[in-house]
Amino acid sequence: MDTKLAIDGGSPVRSEAMPARSLIGEEEKAAAMKVFDESIASGNAFGYGGAHEQQYEKDFVDFMGGGFADAVNSGTNAVYCALGGLQLDALSEVIVPPITDPGGVMPVVMLGCVPIFADADPRSYNTSVEYIEPLITERTRAIVIAHIAGEPVDIDPIMELASKHDLYVVEDCAQAHGTKYKGRLVGTIGDIAAFSTMCGKHHCTGGQGGVVYSQNEKLHWQARRFADRGKPFNIENPTGNVVAGINCNLNDLSAAIGSVQLKKLPGIIERRHKVGEAVKEGLKARKAVSLGWQTPDSECVYWFLRVKLDTEAVSVDKKTFCAALVAEGMPVSESYRHIHCEMPWFKNKAVFGVNSGFPWNCSDYKGPKDPQFKIDNAIAVTDSHFNIAMHENYGQQEIDDILAAIEKVENAYLK
Ligand SMILES: Cc1ncc(COP(=O)(O)O)c(C=O)c1O
Numbered sequence: 001m002d003t004k005l006a007i008d009g010g011s012p013v014r015s016e017a018m019p020a021r022s023l024i025g026e027e028e029k030a031a032a033m034k035v036f037d038e039s040i041a042s043g044n045a046f047g048y049g050g051a052h053e054q055q056y057e058k059d060f061v062d063f064m065g066g067g068f069a070d071a072v073n074s075g076t077n078a079v080y081c082a083l084g085g086l087q088l089d090a091l092s093e094v095i096v097p098p099i100t101d102p103g104g105v106m107p108v109v110m111l112g113c114v115p116i117f118a119d120a121d122p123r124s125y126n127t128s129v130e131y132i133e134p135l136i137t138e139r140t141r142a143i144v145i146a147h148i149a150g151e152p153v154d155i156d157p158i159m160e161l162a163s164k165h166d167l168y169v170v171e172d173c174a175q176a177h178g179t180k181y182k183g184r185l186v187g188t189i190g191d192i193a194a195f196s197t198m199c200g201k202h203h204c205t206g207g208q209g210g211v212v213y214s215q216n217e218k219l220h221w222q223a224r225r226f227a228d229r230g231k232p233f234n235i236e237n238p239t240g241n242v243v244a245g246i247n248c249n250l251n252d253l254s255a256a257i258g259s260v261q262l263k264k265l266p267g268i269i270e271r272r273h274k275v276g277e278a279v280k281e282g283l284k285a286r287k288a289v290s291l292g293w294q295t296p297d298s299e300c301v302y303w304f305l306r307v308k309l310d311t312e313a314v315s316v317d318k319k320t321f322c323a324a325l326v327a328e329g330m331p332v333s334e335s336y337r338h339i340h341c342e343m344p345w346f347k348n349k350a351v352f353g354v355n356s357g358f359p360w361n362c363s364d365y366k367g368p369k370d371p372q373f374k375i376d377n378a379i380a381v382t383d384s385h386f387n388i389a390m391h392e393n394y395g396q397q398e399i400d401d402i403l404a405a406i407e408k409v410e411n412a413y414l415k
Pocket of ligand 1: 074075076077079100101102103104146147148172173174175196197198208209210
């Protein structure tokens with residue numbers, strides 16, 4: 001192997017692109033065509049909440065091993081409807097993850113509630129109980145946790161804390177379909193869970209989609225009503241729409257694709273897990289690079305690989321190290337700094353218009369108007385880690401190339 005780094009003009013470890021994901025195939029096409037054929041034959045446009053959506057929800061529940069599912073039109077709206085199902089009063093405080101997609105935080109403010117940012121565990125993009133506990137006030141009503149990168153949060157201690165303070169726990173499983181924590185599927189542990197099924201996730205319902213999942217039937221119906229303009233689902237002798245909500249429904253075409261995808265999901269889970277574990281194992285031979293620390297007793301279904309660089313052990317900064325990996329043909333992104341209390345929308349309180357400052361400025365809100373959150377760990381962990389994109393179609397060659405590229409770059413820069 002050429003030891004001269006590609007960034008310095010050497011030949012790269014890998015010159016061909018990583019394999020395509022090919023998530024959508026002939027089976028999904030056939031399922032979609034069937035929906036069209038049925039529509040054409042009946043003369044009625046396909047809709048939502050029909051046989052295909054009911055089937056997808058049933059398939060999803062089977063995958064989760066029981067419970068209740070409501071298919072919605074995005075992961076963001078799955079978080080929104082999961083929280084909506086909790087029927088929180090406006091101005092309730094909701095503890096949110098330090099590092100996540102905006103769709104995992106913004107639903108809190110869209111419900112007129114106040115997000116309180118927990119710091120990350122210093123070793124992980126995820127939070128943990130010790131960073132949540134000090135944030136609880138008499139205004140706290142719920143905790144949202146996100147299993148980022150397919151790595152589970154250490155959730156049992158959080159459930160214990162929540163039960164002590166009578167708080168709901170919402171699991172954001174957007175990046176963690178099939179991930180297990182102490183042998184249990186994530187999404188089955190908290191009170192209610194949200195999944196994203198957009199095209200980049202472990203399984204998808206086409207371009208966009210999501211699922212609200214719960215084992216609590218009451219919360220399920222509350223979320224389902226909220227997700228469809230307060231329609232009085234499962235209410236005896238209804239007199240009309242019971243709560244205000246918007247239309248977050250999925251549709252039968254997307255659901256038909258989702259059912260096919262759920263058949264593929266177990267294989268996807270197995271392969272993603274294997275690839276991640278192989279890289280984790282291979283990196284044990286490295287001095288400066290390792291897979292990020294994980295909650296003990298986890299079975300990660302990786303959405304990307306979160307990789308730690310010991311910058312003390314190398315002669316370059318993380319940016320240069322990552323640039324060298326990219327030059328070797330690796331799909332590396334240098335930073336996952338999705339810390340939303342740093343974002344302009346949060347700092348400028350640009351939620352209900354750009355001037356109202358609601359919910360923080362509301363006179364009925366007794367918490368801090370300009371909250372400052374301690375996110376030192378979240379910043380440090382995003383500074384010390386980088387991400388490698390991966391998916392279930394990576395095989396031995398891709399694993400070998402990732403390990404070879406890291407070895408080559410590490411050898412070049414090791415102090
Ligand atoms: C943790 C997390 N929550 C919520 C979302 C929002 O999902 P969607 O993009 O389907 O709206 C995402 C999307 O990537 C996510 O990663």
